[in-house]
Amino acid sequence: MAAPTATAALNASVFAPGDQMLLTVTYSDADTKPLTVTVVVTDAQGNSSAPVKVTAVIDPLTVTVTDSSGRTWTRVSDNGSVAVYRSVA
């Protein structure tokens, strides 16, 4: 299995108390693949159901954010390759 990669970037390097802080995490893994499985059920007479699609991800990644000052970071969005987290200075 390939190792994942990650970068982390804050929207500023200095924050005033109370400021919103945004952390953008960009991550990927060569093994991580989206996959769509389409299921069609067919009976003995040859009648088929409408196709049903389900999606899955091979080797999904989990992202964990920790902060040395104890701040809590809340996930705002995550599309599978870019995740944005928010905290308060």
Add this chain to the structure above:
Amino acid sequence: MPRVTVQVRDAAGNTATAAADYNLSQPVLGGYYLSGGADPTADMAGGNFRSLTQYRSFADGYIFPGYNRPWLVSLGKAGVQMNMVLELKHYGSPNHGPQSFTVDGTSYTVPAPAMTIQQRPGTTFPRAYGYGQVLSGQCDGLFARALSQYRTLGFGVNIQLASEFDTDHEFGTTEDGKTYTWAESDARAVQAVNYILTWFKARSLPANTTFSVGLAGFDRACFQRTHPESLMARLDFLQWNAYGTNASHTALARFRRTKDWAVADLGPVALSRPVIIAEWGVRSAEIPNQAAWIATVPAAIAQLNAERGPRIARTNYFNSGWGTLTPKATGLAALRAAYATRPYV
């Protein structure tokens, strides 16, 4: 410095780690100046005023804390950060001849100021000790006198050399009958400031002593000329002033004008220095609703500090001249409300 760490893990337990460091800034210090260098204690009482600008001439025998100004010591000991503007400019008391005095047992004689500045046509040009006089050591006694008094103050201050070099030099200067252009005057001033810094830094200074040079900040080329990296390496702050004097002037635009020039023109050492706004104000003749304008200042400062470039650390309202609060009570209330707002808290 806090650090946020990101770990990405796949199903097999392979991980990747990334980190980003950040800093938390202190609140911006809201500050004040009261006309005539008068006692501002009553105006500041109960409000979040944490910074003060004062003006002294090196010609004056009473620089720290100033003649009859015991309140400055009280405010300083209470933690109000002092920006002491020390000027070579002579404030025009009747006696602007030579001075002889003794400092800690050493006698000094300082000749009369030999330069004129602020040479706006049709006005009387103020006198100042000349940059040549400084470089030749003729003003050392003035520095010794100031330092001796400073050491008894009980706290460190920022020493801002000159109030506004651009205002002083805008129409050229004259020393000993020789005229100098604006640019020449700037170059001479930088030399003189370096001399004064060397003089002070060679001696024992109170803890937390810092230095800056004074500019109004209305002229881009002058601002660049007076902030070479070699000088900024010896200074602790950038400084400029900001006034709303036209109905079209927004607080954001007025505070940012000089910052934008600095970011474009100055070097990394200069840009690493925080900024003291020694004076800011809004002129009631053009902007009668001073309170409304003042109310927009906190957001403007917060926005500027969120952008790239030097951080504005102190802003001192100039309740005098262009900034005179009219009516005072309304203006002061607006100032108090502003200083109770982020980024001042």
